[in-house]
Amino acid sequence: QVQLQESGPGLVKPSETLSLTCTVSGGSITSYYWSWIRQPPGKGLEWIAYIYYSGSTNYNPSLRSRVTISVDTSQKQFSLQLRSVTAADTAVYYCASYWNDFDNWGQGTLVTVSS
Amino acid sequence: SSELTQDPAVSVALGQTVRITCQGDSLGSYYASWYQQRPGQAPILVIYHKHNRPSGIPDRFSGSSSGNTASLTITGAQAEDEADYYCNSRDSSGNYVLFGGGTKLTVL
Numbered sequence: 001q002v003q004l005q006e007s008g009p010g011l012v013k014p015s016e017t018l019s020l021t022c023t024v025s026g027g028s029i030t031s032y033y034w035s036w037i038r039q040p041p042g043k044g045l046e047w048i049a050y051i052y053y054s055g056s057t058n059y060n061p062s063l064r065s066r067v068t069i070s071v072d073t074s075q076k077q078f079s080l081q082l083r084s085v086t087a088a089d090t091a092v093y094y095c096a097s098y099w100n101d102f103d104n105w106g107q108g109t110l111v112t113v114s115s
Numbered sequence: 116s117s118e119l120t121q122d123p124a125v126s127v128a129l130g131q132t133v134r135i136t137c138q139g140d141s142l143g144s145y146y147a148s149w150y151q152q153r154p155g156q157a158p159i160l161v162i163y164h165k166h167n168r169p170s171g172i173p174d175r176f177s178g179s180s181s182g183n184t185a186s187l188t189i190t191g192a193q194a195e196d197e198a199d200y201y202c203n204s205r206d207s208s209g210n211y212v213l214f215g216g217g218t219k220l221t222v223l
Contacts, residue, residue, distance in 0.1 A: 035212075037214075044201065044214060044215075044216045044217040045150075045201055045203075045214040045217070046214065047211075047212040047213070047214060050212070058210070058211070058212075060211060060212075061211065094157055094158075098212075100146070100148070100163070101148035101160055101163040101164070101203060102148070102158070102203065103160045103163065103169065105157040105158055107157055
């Protein structure tokens with residue numbers, strides 16, 4: 001069973017860049033696409049992006065201009081960068097494995113955007 | 116269409132059957148998956164590829180689809196089924212991933 005663990009700062013200042021990393025264990029990083037999903041407090045899920053181990057990517061059009069997803073197969077990690085954040089980017093950020101559905105999820109990490 | 120539409124809230128009496136629906140133009144072409152999210156927890160996959168259950172998911176959970184509507188049915192709802200449920204699929208172009216807005220299920 002694949003396990004995922006998010007890591008990164010829990011507080012980011014407005015206009016700065018949010019950076020998160022997800023570490024994959026218990027499975028091969030070549031077996032899935034790897035994705036980021038977020039959930040603002042009290043709201044629903046929003047898909048952000050996914051990446052394949054080869055580096056092929058796909059982004060939510062509404063976030064594409066501010067987001068970069070990357071993968072480091074040697075470390076079994078993939079990462080998210082979200083630039084120029086505002087309070088609207090405050091959310092729990094989840095990493096997940098994806099192959100037509102999200103079958104393994106990390107526990108999520110709350111990122112608050114505030115000065 | 117670039118949306119998946121769910122009813123915001125549904126309730127069911129303990130032990131009864133409830134259907135949660137998800138509507139979207141893309142569902143005529145792409146399978147839906149369903150996720151259960153209990154308060155303070157990460158979502159878990161309960162139905163994939165329209166009607167398949169991952170191991171460990173009780174068989175009271177079932178999925179179906181007709182036209183542009185996907186459905187999650189819980190037959191004999193239990194107290195522990197009280198949660199938010201989200202559908203997930205692709206947009207009409209097939210290029211992007213979508214989530215429905217979620218349905219809050221209350222078990223009375």
